[in-house]
Amino acid sequence: MPQPAYKRILLKLSGEALMGDDAYGINRATIVRMVREVQEITALGCEVAVVIGGGNIFRGVAGGSVGMDRATADYMGMLATVMNALALADTMRQEGMTARVMSAIGIEQVVEPYVRPKALQYLEEGKVVVFAAGTGNPFFTTDTAAALRGAEMGAEIVLKATKVDGVYSADPHKHPDAVRYARIGFDEAIARNLQVMDATAFALCRDQKLPIKVFSIHKPGALRRVVLGDDEGTLVHV
Numbered sequence: 001m002p003q004p005a006y007k008r009i010l011l012k013l014s015g016e017a018l019m020g021d022d023a024y025g026i027n028r029a030t031i032v033r034m035v036r037e038v039q040e041i042t043a044l045g046c047e048v049a050v051v052i053g054g055g056n057i058f059r060g061v062a063g064g065s066v067g068m069d070r071a072t073a074d075y076m077g078m079l080a081t082v083m084n085a086l087a088l089a090d091t092m093r094q095e096g097m098t099a100r101v102m103s104a105i106g107i108e109q110v111v112e113p114y115v116r117p118k119a120l121q122y123l124e125e126g127k128v129v130v131f132a133a134g135t136g137n138p139f140f141t142t143d144t145a146a147a148l149r150g151a152e153m154g155a156e157i158v159l160k161a162t163k164v165d166g167v168y169s170a171d172p173h174k175h176p177d178a179v180r181y182a183r184i185g186f187d188e189a190i191a192r193n194l195q196v197m198d199a200t201a202f203a204l205c206r207d208q209k210l211p212i213k214v215f216s217i218h219k220p221g222a223l224r225r226v227v228l229g230d231d232e233g234t235l236v237h238v
Helices: 028-043 055-065 070-094 116-124 142-153 186-191 199-207 222-227
Strands: 008-013 047-052 099-103 128-132 157-162 183-185 212-216 234-237
Touching: 008 028, 008 142, 028 047, 028 070, 028 222, 047 070, 047 116, 047 142, 055 070, 070 099, 070 128, 099 116, 116 128, 116 142, 128 142, 142 157, 142 199, 157 222, 183 186, 186 199, 186 234, 212 222
Parallel strands: 008 047, 008 157, 047 128, 099 128, 157 212, 183 234
Antiparallel strands: 212 234
């Protein structure tokens, strides 16, 4: 069996990634495919923590949040991530995996509260830990939550699953001649104004010397290739 290049990873999934071709919500076939890809890397011996976004659900109510207090809207978004985390964990259960959902905001009747030592214990036991509700604070994105939890869990790398297969010199959808970077340093990415993550998350990863790998979650087998250290996506390094 091939050996993974990383023992412990933090996988950042956007809520939109769960929609598939639907306008909003969770596409059943899409979430099953993603779970099976995670299952492949756990079979390699990789310890996996996941931070999930909530855009697929919050998008449906975003129109009603216009003019709403920013903190209130952010809390609504956090609750959407809890719904996604529950769906992800339940799909993992159906696929024969063991997952634990931990929320940064207290909803004890539904999910466990986030407790760092407990999360570390779950990872060491081979369970997948799904972190919900972002950082638990408004004004911070789930990208920042991914950087924070990655650092707290001692992850070797943050894997940012996106719609494109890496970081490009320009938007590849608008510029067909755009070049994909195989590797790029944090400072160079900042100098070139490449939007890898939001500024807070990016600065946290840089300060903690936590590399980021950007890859396409829609590309079959890409997650496994990333974990095995193949030339997939873009590595942002110190």
